[in-house]
Amino acid sequence: MTHLPPLILDLGLILGAAGFTTLIFKKLKQPLVLGYIIAGLLVGPHFSLFPSIVETENITIWAEIGVIFLLFSLGLEFSFKKLVKVGGSSSIIALTEVVVMLALGYMSGKFLGWSTMDSIFLGGILSISSTTIIIRAFDELGVKTQRFAGLVFGVLIVEDLVAILLMVLLSTLAVSQQFAGTEMLYAVLKLAFFLVVWFLAGIFIVPTLLKKASKLMNDETLLIVSIALCLLMVILAAQVGFSPALGAFIMGSILAETTKAEKIEHLVASVKDLFGAIFFVSVGMLINPETIITYAGPIALITVVTLVGKVVSVTGGGLMAGQGMKTSIQAGMSVSQIGEFSFIIATLGLTLNVTSDFLYPVAVAVSAITTFTTPYMIRFSGPLHQSIEKILPNRWKSSINEYSSGAQAITTTSDWKLVLRSYAINLVVYSVIMISIAVLGARFVRPFISENLINGVWGDIISVGILLIFMAPFLWALAVHHPQKEAQGRIWANRNFRSLIIVLVFVRIGIAILFIELLLNQFFSVGTSVAVGLVIVALLVVFSKRIQNFYIRIENRFMANLNAREISEASKMHHSIVPWDAHLVSFDISASSAAVGATLFDLQIRERFGFNVAVIERGDRTIVAPTRNERIFPGDKIYVFGSDDEIEAFRNFIETAETSYANQDPDKEDITLQKLVVSSKSGLRNKTVRESGIREKTKGLIVGIEKNGERILNPDSGLRFEEGDILWIVGSPSRIKLLESGKTEKAEFQL
Structure with a gap:
């Protein structure tokens, strides 16, 4: 008899159970995610009625691949451009919800006598809602055209980014095992730095690559190239110390800005569904029914905290954002569940061995209960609003309406605000780019030249020259470029403000010179750096026109790629x-x-x-x-x-x-x-x-x-x-x- 590897047996068992439960849950019109979890429970080691998985270690690998494709798909639906357009209201609501649920989750864990790390991870698990479940519920109930649905979509977009930040912070906290402010700040700054670098480089390179190769690509090659880009970013994220899932999410968000985004999303859907099913089945395999029975009380408490906490926090955030009573209540009732990212955060705790074994099945149980309640919560949002309207004093209702109406008024942006905001954005973006160039030069360019071309002083000079060629356009943009010429011109027309404009100009030039000196100090002594720096500044002035033209071409290419695809979604x-x-x-x-x-x-x-x-x-x-x-x-x-x-x-x-x-x-x-x-x-x-x-x-x-x-x-x-x-x-x-x-x-x- 031909030997069949256990991996094939396990995979066949997983997909067979998943397929069977999928048909049942389709018939019952329930979310397939729950069907996958139950399938994992049936074929897991804690349920003996059916054949069980032989090698769970192999399934863990499949599950990790599933997480990668799940977050890659979420990134394709996310896009940073969509985040910019989401508006202040959704951001206020999402941040309010996350802060409140983090606090409630932590306090609930402490109330139950759990460890500090279990309580912190519980807060992270409860703070993120399920995009998949909400969209499905909106489709089934036919409410995607209603006003609150657009607000909820915006909240989910912000939550996706917050979830990525939480994964990084929780990983840092798990490794350090303490609330070290400097380490947490370093983790946030490191994440922000790499997000900017990857986004800028990705938008500049990836859409151009797809455009140049579009004539050579059919569906097969586009799928292969997309998955290859995803896995390359996964490797890069792992190399710099981040979760592989973060790299998949980032590449998905970069591809979401391209004209091929919808096509890629369609092609990847089947791959995502396959590995996503394996991931959710593996979630079910880790559930011990005895644990759920033992922790029935905490599960009930956490479920109530989730339902009530999310409704109150989102409704309160909506009122603060000026969205009105009805819309705020509808939004709050819609996001009262936990889902995909919650499973990933729970998995992260297990992988890092910092959370107790019971936290994972408790989170899954709470997710299952809140998933079932989601359609009913959305349906009852209208009656709840009417009941609250009846008991609220007229004075309160008038104040809420007046505040909501005023929040929609037209606001004007002053010239100073435009100029200072553009300066701040340019400073951050160009600083990140030049720091990246300097770091890459120190780690790769200089060693390569020293080992393969020439060593010593001349090797350092060649390295500096190469790096300055790449940095020159951004040095010019930082020191000279005026993105808000008209606003700055109007300010300059007022003689009282001319001195401030001159100060800003010299500050920008000073920062550019400082970057030059920081680069030179990596290769030469202080005295030599100052002398060489003066020569470089003179050369930049002499070739300013050519550098300007080069920068404009770079900027035009970037903006063309960024605006190549206008996002199209509901509401x-x-x-x-x-x-x-x-x-x-x-x-x-x-x-x-x-x-x-x-x-x-x-x-x-x-x-x-x-x-x-x-x-x-x-x-x-x-x-x-x-x-x-x-x-x-x-x-x-x-x-x-x-x-x-x-x-x-x-x-x-x-x-x-x-x-x-x-x-x-x-x-x-x-x-x-x-x-x-x-x-x-x-x-x-x-x-x-x-x-x-x-x-x-x-x-x-x-x-x-x-x-x-x-x-x-x-x-x-x-x-x-x-x-x-x-x-x-x-x-x-x-x-x-x-x-x-x-x-x-x-x-x-x-x-």
Whole structure:
């Protein structure tokens, strides 16, 4: 009989059990992750009814590969560009949730008498919600078009990055076994440094590589190249002391900025599903049913802490971010579970041998319970909001509405803020780049030249010359480049501020010279470094024009790669008038839509659904405030402004499955929701909506008016403006600003 390696037997047993439970859980309409965990429990060493795994060590290797592909896939859905666009509200909510749940998890562990390390890891496990489970629940419940869903997606994006940071901090803490502030700070700075380096280098190199080789790539080669890039970053992350999973996540986020992102995500999906299933089955194999029975009390307590803590923390964060009572409660009820990253953090504790054996099955049990409760929590968010509304004092509700409305007001950015922010960003980015070049030079360039070309002083001179060639564009950019020329010019026009601008210029030049000296000190004595530094500065001045052109080419290449793909996901357009429960949503018109071929007059959208079409995007053309005779064509993207119920009814009408992120080209005008206040000197006073000419002047549409405490959604064209009225307009910010008669005060346009 032919010998079959135990690894093949174990893999067949794992996939057979996973496939069987998958069919059952599909039939029951439950998350497949739970099915995989139960499959692992059945074939694990603690359950004797079925055949058990022979060599668990081999399965651990498969599970580690599963983690790598799981985080690679999460990185493809993440992208740093999406993080920048996520907005302050989601960041505030996510950080509030993480801090609160870390504290609650730690206190719960201490209350149960667990060790300090178990309590800390429990806090990390409870602080991250499950992206997979939430998205699946939103799909099944059909709420992806609602306003709170867009907010939740933003929270999940921030949580992904926080989870990576937690993995690094917990690893550092586990190794040091103490709360050493310097070590923790070093770990954070090291993570930030390598994140910047990998992101900048990755965006500059990877999209260019894929673009140059696109004609040679079919699906097979693209899959191989993508997995190769992932594993190379895994190796690099491990070499510098980080988790291999972090490298996979980073490469996924880099590839998410390329035009091939969706294709790669589709190709990798099957690989991710295969190894992901093995990982979750291995999670189930580590569960001892006796442990769960023994710790039934702590599991119940931690489950309650998770459900209540996440609802309260996210709701509180939403209110602080000005998102209104209803949206905040809905968001809080949606993220009340733990999932993928929680398993990975729990696995990290076991791998490092710093957590007790019972923590892992307890975390899995809590995840299973909260996963089952997630759809019901989302369904009950509406009734919960209504109940809270009934018991809240009117004064409190008025204060919340006023604060939420004010948080959506237009804010202006001063010239000083623009200049200082650009200087700070440039200082960080260019410093990281030049430090990286210097470190690589000291570790690789100098030894290579000394061993293979020439040793001694001339070897040092050649090494310095090579490194300075690579550093020169960034030295010039740090010392001379002005990314905010217009803002700095306006500041310079004020004589009182010229001395400060001159000081900033000299500071930048001084920092650039300091980097030159730091590089030279690695090769020469102090006196020689100063003399050589002066010569180098003179050469940089002489060749400034060429260096500038070289830097501009580098910057253009980087920005072209960064903006090559506009992210497209559901429910991006979540600008809203918070107290009104109304928001701006985009719909893609498919060829089979009932709206195709009809004019807006024929569709009678306002009469049937209660709102107007604010914008139509057709290819490269943007039609703001379209007329009644505008016809709808396949491929159009239309923007409407209304409540959740109105938008849901409209979605069903046009047969569009989901909204998507606006695919904004650089030539297109941004479409946002703007707040304007009618002042005593406004030319709009005592004019009707029709007479004001706002539609013609701004190419915008008035979607709401606050008048004497009353809120009027989609006002009639005969409504007359009065002093103190607050107008909400959907349109281009640059055109709306043309109505401004003076400088913006208190974050409102005084018309």
